[in-house]
Amino acid sequence: MNELKIIEKLEIMYPDADTELEFSSVYELLVAVMLSAQCTDKRVNTVTRELFKEYSTAEKMITLSQDELEKRIFSCGFYKNKAKNILATSKILVEEFDGKVPGDWNVLQSLPGVGRKTANVVASVGFGIPAIAVDTHVFRVANRIGLTNAKDELNTELQLQAIIPKEKWLKVHHLIIWHGRRCCEARKPKCESCILKDECAYFSSLAKE
Numbered sequence: 390m391n392e393l394k395i396i397e398k399l400e401i402m403y404p405d406a407d408t409e410l411e412f413s414s415v416y417e418l419l420v421a422v423m424l425s426a427q428c429t430d431k432r433v434n435t436v437t438r439e440l441f442k443e444y445s446t447a448e449k450m451i452t453l454s455q456d457e458l459e460k461r462i463f464s465c466g467f468y469k470n471k472a473k474n475i476l477a478t479s480k481i482l483v484e485e486f487d488g489k490v491p492g493d494w495n496v497l498q499s500l501p502g503v504g505r506k507t508a509n510v511v512a513s514v515g516f517g518i519p520a521i522a523v524d525t526h527v528f529r530v531a532n533r534i535g536l537t538n539a540k541d542e543l544n545t546e547l548q549l550q551a552i553i554p555k556e557k558w559l560k561v562h563h564l565i566i567w568h569g570r571r572c573c574e575a576r577k578p579k580c581e582s583c584i585l586k587d588e589c590a591y592f593s594s595l596a597k598e
Contacts, residue, residue, distance in 0.1 A: 474502025
């Protein structure tokens with residue numbers, strides 16, 4: 390498989406691929422990504438447009454009680470844990486980092502509610518640090534196409550890092566997500582109209598059946 394050919398085709402298909410979360414600071418990005426777990430970016434944006442009007446910094450966020458924050462983010466799902474983690478992380482940022490989000494990946498991942506995927510998104514989108522964040526779309530699409538052959542998100546990330554030039558890591562993350570949302574859908578992938586069908590392992594397997 391020519392991995393770079395796949396990336397080139399995706400770049401042609403999605404020239405504007407970028408994060409679809411709305412934010413105006415790295416802190417807002419962090420909160421938005423934390424809210425996006427098991428939730429659509431569209432829903433997160435609807436919630437954060439209102440939330441960030443008054444609570445756009447860690448200092449402002451911690452003036453909310455957990456109950457108050459839960460009510461504001463309820464529609465994002467898992468709102469109790471998300472509220473708890475957002476407030477705990479915001480408190481740490483205020484007390485230890487002058488309210489700023491640290492650019493160190495290891496420190497990011499140590500924050501409450503910030504796993505590997507969230508740390509990768511914030512590091513890459515917020516700070517320009519090369520990283521490939523693997524969410525459900527990236528995991529599904531990368532393995533379905535045949536870019537990777539992994540049973541979990543971590544190994545999908547490591548395999549993508551091994552075959553994709555480092556300077557393209559962030560772009561590839563967005564390209565695969567956009568393809569997963571617009572074409573390579575979970576239940577009904579649009580294989581016949583897909584620009585990648587000549588390279589796709591999944592489409593090739595269908596043709597052999």
